[in-house]
Amino acid sequence: MLGTLTPYPNWLNTGDNTWQLVAATLVGLMSIPGLAVLYGGLVQKKWAVNTMLMAFAGFSIVLIVWVLWAFNMAFGHPIGGHGFFGNMVGMPHPIVSHFGEQNRANIPLVSGTGAMPPFHYPTSTLAYFQFVFAAITPLLFLGSVMGRMKFKAWLLLVPLWTTFVYAINAFMLWGGGWFAQQGALDYSGGYVIHLSAGVSGFVAAAIVGPRLKRDRQHGVPNNLLLVAVGAGILWLGWNGFNGGDPYFAGADAAAAVINTNLATAAALLMWVFMDMRFSKQRKPTLLGAVNGMICGLVAITPSAGWVDGYGAIIVGIVASGIVWVAWTYLPRIRPFSKVDDALGVVYTHGIAGLAGGLLLGFLGDPGMVEYLGKGKTASFSVNGLFYTGSWHQVWEQLVAGVWVICFSAVMTAVLCLIVKKVVGGLRMSDEELETGDLAVHDEEVYPPEPFAERVGVLAAASRAAEGTGEDIDDRSKP
Amino acid sequence: MLGTLTPYPNWLNTGDNTWQLVAATLVGLMSIPGLAVLYGGLVQKKWAVNTMLMAFAGFSIVLIVWVLWAFNMAFGHPIGGHGFFGNMVGMPHPIVSHFGEQNRANIPLVSGTGAMPPFHYPTSTLAYFQFVFAAITPLLFLGSVMGRMKFKAWLLLVPLWTTFVYAINAFMLWGGGWFAQQGALDYSGGYVIHLSAGVSGFVAAAIVGPRLKRDRQHGVPNNLLLVAVGAGILWLGWNGFNGGDPYFAGADAAAAVINTNLATAAALLMWVFMDMRFSKQRKPTLLGAVNGMICGLVAITPSAGWVDGYGAIIVGIVASGIVWVAWTYLPRIRPFSKVDDALGVVYTHGIAGLAGGLLLGFLGDPGMVEYLGKGKTASFSVNGLFYTGSWHQVWEQLVAGVWVICFSAVMTAVLCLIVKKVVGGLRMSDEELETGDLAVHDEEVYPPEPFAERVGVLAAASRAAEGTGEDIDDRSKP
Amino acid sequence: MLGTLTPYPNWLNTGDNTWQLVAATLVGLMSIPGLAVLYGGLVQKKWAVNTMLMAFAGFSIVLIVWVLWAFNMAFGHPIGGHGFFGNMVGMPHPIVSHFGEQNRANIPLVSGTGAMPPFHYPTSTLAYFQFVFAAITPLLFLGSVMGRMKFKAWLLLVPLWTTFVYAINAFMLWGGGWFAQQGALDYSGGYVIHLSAGVSGFVAAAIVGPRLKRDRQHGVPNNLLLVAVGAGILWLGWNGFNGGDPYFAGADAAAAVINTNLATAAALLMWVFMDMRFSKQRKPTLLGAVNGMICGLVAITPSAGWVDGYGAIIVGIVASGIVWVAWTYLPRIRPFSKVDDALGVVYTHGIAGLAGGLLLGFLGDPGMVEYLGKGKTASFSVNGLFYTGSWHQVWEQLVAGVWVICFSAVMTAVLCLIVKKVVGGLRMSDEELETGDLAVHDEEVYPPEPFAERVGVLAAASRAAEGTGEDIDDRSKP
Amino acid sequence: MRLVVAVLKPFKLDEVKKALQVLGVAGMTITEAQGFGRQRGHTEVYRGAEYEVDFVPKIRMEVVVSEDMVEPVVDAIVATASTGKIGDGKVWVVPVDAVVRVRTAERGVDAL
Amino acid sequence: MRLVVAVLKPFKLDEVKKALQVLGVAGMTITEAQGFGRQRGHTEVYRGAEYEVDFVPKIRMEVVVSEDMVEPVVDAIVATASTGKIGDGKVWVVPVDAVVRVRTAERGVDAL
Amino acid sequence: MRLVVAVLKPFKLDEVKKALQVLGVAGMTITEAQGFGRQRGHTEVYRGAEYEVDFVPKIRMEVVVSEDMVEPVVDAIVATASTGKIGDGKVWVVPVDAVVRVRTAERGVDAL
Ligand SMILES: Nc1ncnc2c1ncn2[C@@H]1O[C@H](COP(=O)(O)OP(=O)(O)O)[C@@H](O)[C@H]1O
Numbered sequence A, B, C: 001m002l003g004t005l006t007p008y009p010n011w012l013n014t015g016d017n018t019w020q021l022v023a024a025t026l027v028g029l030m031s032i033p034g035l036a037v038l039y040g041g042l043v044q045k046k047w048a049v050n051t052m053l054m055a056f057a058g059f060s061i062v063l064i065v066w067v068l069w070a071f072n073m074a075f076g077h078p079i080g081g082h083g084f085f086g087n088m089v090g091m092p093h094p095i096v097s098h099f100g101e102q103n104r105a106n107i108p109l110v111s112g113t114g115a116m117p118p119f120h121y122p123t124s125t126l127a128y129f130q131f132v133f134a135a136i137t138p139l140l141f142l143g144s145v146m147g148r149m150k151f152k153a154w155l156l157l158v159p160l161w162t163t164f165v166y167a168i169n170a171f172m173l174w175g176g177g178w179f180a181q182q183g184a185l186d187y188s189g190g191y192v193i194h195l196s197a198g199v200s201g202f203v204a205a206a207i208v209g210p211r212l213k214r215d216r217q218h219g220v221p222n223n224l225l226l227v228a229v230g231a232g233i234l235w236l237g238w239n240g241f242n243g244g245d246p247y248f249a250g251a252d253a254a255a256a257v258i259n260t261n262l263a264t265a266a267a268l269l270m271w272v273f274m275d276m277r278f279s280k281q282r283k284p285t286l287l288g289a290v291n292g293m294i295c296g297l298v299a300i301t302p303s304a305g306w307v308d309g310y311g312a313i314i315v316g317i318v319a320s321g322i323v324w325v326a327w328t329y330l331p332r333i334r335p336f337s338k339v340d341d342a343l344g345v346v347y348t349h350g351i352a353g354l355a356g357g358l359l360l361g362f363l364g365d366p367g368m369v370e371y372l373g374k375g376k377t378a379s380f381s382v383n384g385l386f387y388t389g390s391w392h393q394v395w396e397q398l399v400a401g402v403w404v405i406c407f408s409a410v411m412t413a414v415l416c417l418i419v420k421k422v423v424g425g426l427r428m429s430d431e432e433l434e435t436g437d438l439a440v441h442d443e444e445v446y447p448p449e450p451f452a453e454r455v456g457v458l459a460a461a462s463r464a465a466e467g468t469g470e471d472i473d474d475r476s477k478p
Numbered sequence D, E, F: 001m002r003l004v005v006a007v008l009k010p011f012k013l014d015e016v017k018k019a020l021q022v023l024g025v026a027g028m029t030i031t032e033a034q035g036f037g038r039q040r041g042h043t044e045v046y047r048g049a050e051y052e053v054d055f056v057p058k059i060r061m062e063v064v065v066s067e068d069m070v071e072p073v074v075d076a077i078v079a080t081a082s083t084g085k086i087g088d089g090k091v092w093v094v095p096v097d098a099v100v101r102v103r104t105a106e107r108g109v110d111a112l
């Protein structure tokens, strides 16, 4: 029959393709179920369903937006023109035709220019890999606005934000846009994802307004086992998050994986140490450990494959320490004391992401090779201040960080106001705020067992006890 | 020393082997813990342990059956003879000798004939990959019969069903058997797995009889966080389910992954939309979103790598809409009003699987290439009605669908009756039905904390309050 | 521009690198969240937070220790000298410089001597893969000492144990040390990991002393759904555990995966069968199934790629049967009746690991090829008694097993006494023991909802009922 | 005024509630309870270890009624909740000095 | 001595507790309860199926007080817990023969 | 007939139950309760924020007994449940007009 069928084109490398798809799947799992149940367990019982539904729905919306236009805004051909504005965003275009899905992946301003080696897999792989990053970002800032934002407002804010904030930041740093051209770097999203999510969440939380006073006062988590489930998936899923970002299953991917784990381990231990040493209670806590873990994961993200292991450990310790202090003291001063950032995303993602981005400028080890040069070509690596004495990279990181903060804040504010107009308010009604999931979805996270169901045990037990007679009673008479 | 040891034979491609093993692991995770805890959280508290134990045990049984005889019934040499019956099933044969495990994989009527390229990995890889599909299928229809089926009956039904229903359907559609020869297609199991599970579960539920009236009336789920855990693993695990089915880590695998996610996202949003627009409560629900998600996953399964992204989105929307309507209205009419299909498997798997199988006939995009042709050989792809105007594929899909429905229904009925004879009844005793897990397994899903354990807090607290004296009382006098 | 950048060095195979990184990630998931929530669900409610925090912290500590010195103690150049002591441990050395992370992986006494083919990936990959094994080992024996060990003592015991027990056993069996040189074998850690964890946990439990009497009597699990989550991740994660240990994504990796699943399925069914047939209640139980599952996973670990499928099934049945009997009868006799091994690690890991190690001597199938020989070189495989009639392998396995038991026991005892001295006692205070998580961490696993939060439902409902008037009452008058 | 307290099998709650509504009882308060008496508890088995649970789940119903309703209410409860099997529960009646409806501060029978 | 039993909306607990402390009440015992009365329950919907929940969560407060405190305590509860909406709850008063403090075996008002 | 209500530390339940069985008490009803009194609650800390829990877990035991058993029962409870530490709880006794066994409709002491 068709004896000469072949499984794939010759530009395709099965190892790279597999790595990228698996890395993407791991990152997907970080959102669904990872973040969904991490947040679902961290929020009050009354908001667990709402939070999880917003996570599942947000994840879905981003994918549709991504394939229809946003992927090419972030990784396609520049919209044209020179300078800053001409290199701010890519031309929107769908990628879901058969050609769009199966042709060879390319990022015109990056792999297209030889700034990195050409990809060994199709556009579907690249687009799906980049989608899971795009999807987790609004889910992260859901943590800031949970417990009061209208579901419909969320359904509208997510696609707008992905289009007008995420895709633009991504193009400028990853798609070969302006900041990339200046030399600013972001290995896997300390800026594009975490700093942006932290800032945007904070701004959105300010605009949506705080949760009910009662919710803020009594906002205890509902289930620490599920927090552990989510946290564990985040940690190991991050092997895909950072390991996938060289775009090849090479030596740098492996280094990024081990560095990610190193920073995370160090940050977790650092937070536990701070809790044991400096917290009021002087006790280690599981949720503190999880906070530290997230700080480490976030902070190593901008530099995972460009620092060595020592650098990674330093990143973890420094970022965790900074965020611990910020988490403890900033809530006392404005604007942090005013804005109800429910799960503290601005600290563990915003501040940790910024710290990690800046630290790259200091710790980037020129000996860490992402892509090997051949002949007269230099390998690609990063020159940190501590190795070269040059402030160049620090400066680039600073400028890009400031941009991401300002742009994300302003755009998010604008988008929130638009959504408010369109949907008629960003907040739920008072009745919904008071009742939570039951009012908004007619569901509860742990639906109560009806009284009638509790009979089962009895039925069996009494039958056992009765035997044949009536008053068998081997207990009442001592 | 042994300087010339090599790690693998030269027909082996490490990328393909890795992809297939990882895909299989992802699909395995969909069953254990995915489905186990999805169902464990969806059923009433009193049946959670029973449901999960049936899932773990069923998964185990299928593997033993699979390697000892069923794999070759589904993917081996045809049992011989011409026409329909000669091409109905493969020759049973174990694959667990050292040669059986390590030699090169081959499906005689498919890769053996050049209908696809030869495999790049050993039989263990193929057999394990196919096992996880075989294993999830009875676990899916467990959702129809949970809450009343005897554990022993389940232990017997599963191996019989795998042998006499699953292996035969698999051979006919995937092993190169009769329907495959006619041109019917099923990318990863919309028919062989989902339609068959939906129909078989429904029939088995009818034969086993309904749950207790009280259980049907009060059958609220017990834990929506665990439902989210299971649902999330299903979604992302499906990247292996559909991504693994080209059998190579090529461009079509990537396309199948992104299409799977697209259909799922669209279906989830569609169900949420239907709930918000047309349900009595007009409210979005998490369990509705999960239902929609499953519809999307199931419906794209027959066509994941043969439709383009637009097709995938259409599949998701259409299937989710159809199943939403069916789920809402069919329970009012017979036989749906009579049969207690506890978790509604016939809708989300049966109807969604059938819809997806038929939609392939319409939406199959000839430009989506699964295997590339070389020289004069045509690439392998599917010609849907909307692209070619030909009803051929629709017809083939219809015929195969009808077969799977009828064959699965009849065989399941026969097998249930046999099991009933052998085990002495398919249903638990009344006492067990009333009490649930505690009667059947002496276990509860959330074992109650004994009263004595609640003292801990007090011990610490009272000690703290006592200080030295006796009546320290800083609260009672205002 | 930089047209000649290449993604990786030519000794790198993307498939092998991917497989090893993914396998490592799967094994990492077995610890975090796998074991953390398996144990978190199995322990009493009052100890769930403490147990999980110890798991997260232990995992973190091992990584730091591992990269700074322990990896090279286990897999580096021998410390020098002849005979037993010269081949007992490797030279400690960090691996976190840029060269350490990105150069080609090598185990001097193994891949360095040609006893296996040279690796196709960098040191980061190998070190991270080996880290996840090192990390899970102390987490396993946490199950023995949970519910009374001081958190600070744990923080110190873990790095000491990794350095002075784990690294040494690993070097002697895997790093090419003494027992490896004699011919003793341990595919993925039946001895180095499970036997050692079982014995060490038992000894540590004896030294730390038992839990509170009340805790031992009332020590019911708190959540079987989370046990299922953890158990499922363990099972499928083990595909990486055993599948990763050929160090290449070859045919033997695939065989190891399917054999692992076969032994596990057989062992699970065996335990369920024993429960149904021989337990006092004659009932199958979910926690019994999980115990059986773990026995199978552990017992196949020493032999996964060196036995064929029949061997794997036998390993599962035999080990599960032995452990079932031990679990049922040993607790009646000393020392098992005295020592409070809280979760029974000495049975499901210690005895199962030893049984698996010995069974390799009997069942090793010479036809199972791990690495292929070329030219006159023999392939690498194992000669079991049942195939060759030679007791050689059995003897080697026995000697190594005895060593691991004695060495782990003695060293663990010494380390516990050192930690006791340094930290000032291994046990929590009585107050902490009585109160559990709330005393030690100020956290509870299911934090109680404050009364005030229960109003929500009411607010909505009463508003609905009131309508406009005051005494609308459609229920009180019949 | 009297307070009727009934400790009953949980699955009887709905029926009893309906029977009382028929008598004109407008409200009641339920708490979950654990009963100990002639009816045996059960055994749970986790990982081979047996745990005795002595107590059986019950619901505890409180109804404040006027004097003349005491007998009909007690009779209705006993008639409806009885299955004839050990463990059906007890009803007891306690004198009440005063009842107040919180919403309106009404007292006595008006408060019911 | 009297036992004052109050069935109230849970979110009022803190206020009521504070009001009683002001009166000098030193202790109280709370149980979670489910109330049935004029106030309606709610409906939950899982996978399209509706489940009626008739009962509304309440807290049930017990306070043993000396005779002279009965009126002030009841008044304080009613004043504090009332929202004017259906479902605010009931208070009833039951005679008490004896009270003992377990720790010291003191009896009567001393035991409170 | 009297109703003895005891609010006790949960870990004392088993001992008290046994002491009462020795006295011939055949049954009792337990509810979980939260106590507020001299004994302090505790603080929980989640993500750095402190949450005060004012209430301490108690069990609330109800035993209906004949007149002559009141004193022995109260004494046995006090003797067994006392640890001498703040928070041991209270016992109070309430008059009972009638008791009925649901299964048989027996009344009075026969119903116990
Ligand atoms: N003396 C008592 N005081 C309070 N409650 C009691 C008493 N005796 C029994 N009960 C309650 O009545 C329930 C049923 O009592 P039991 O002796 O089991 O059956 P029966 O009342 O049918 O003889 C018990 O579970 C307990 O809740």
Ligand SMILES: Nc1ncnc2c1ncn2[C@@H]1O[C@H](COP(=O)(O)OP(=O)(O)O)[C@@H](O)[C@H]1O
Pocket (backbone or CB within 6 Å): D026, D027, D028, D029, D030, D062, D063, D064, D065, D101, D102, D103, D112, E007, E034, E035, E036, E037, E038, E039, E056, E058, E085, E086, E087, E088, E089, E090
């Ligand atoms: N006769 C009664 N006996 C005991 N509790 C009652 C009685 N009537 C009402 N209750 C309790 O009081 C609560 C409030 O009663 P409800 O009729 O809803 O409102 P209101 O008291 O404002 O008229 C009920 O939920 C129930 O717990």
Ligand SMILES: Nc1ncnc2c1ncn2[C@@H]1O[C@H](COP(=O)(O)OP(=O)(O)O)[C@@H](O)[C@H]1O
Pocket (backbone or CB within 6 Å): E026, E027, E028, E029, E030, E062, E063, E064, E065, E101, E102, E103, E112, F007, F034, F035, F036, F037, F038, F039, F056, F058, F085, F086, F087, F088, F089, F090
């Ligand atoms: N006046 C009261 N009415 C009802 N219950 C009370 C009263 N005072 C105390 N209690 C209950 O008794 C428990 C113990 O009281 P507490 O004042 O803490 O200690 P002690 O009784 O040892 O002085 C409280 O937790 C509460 O449940």
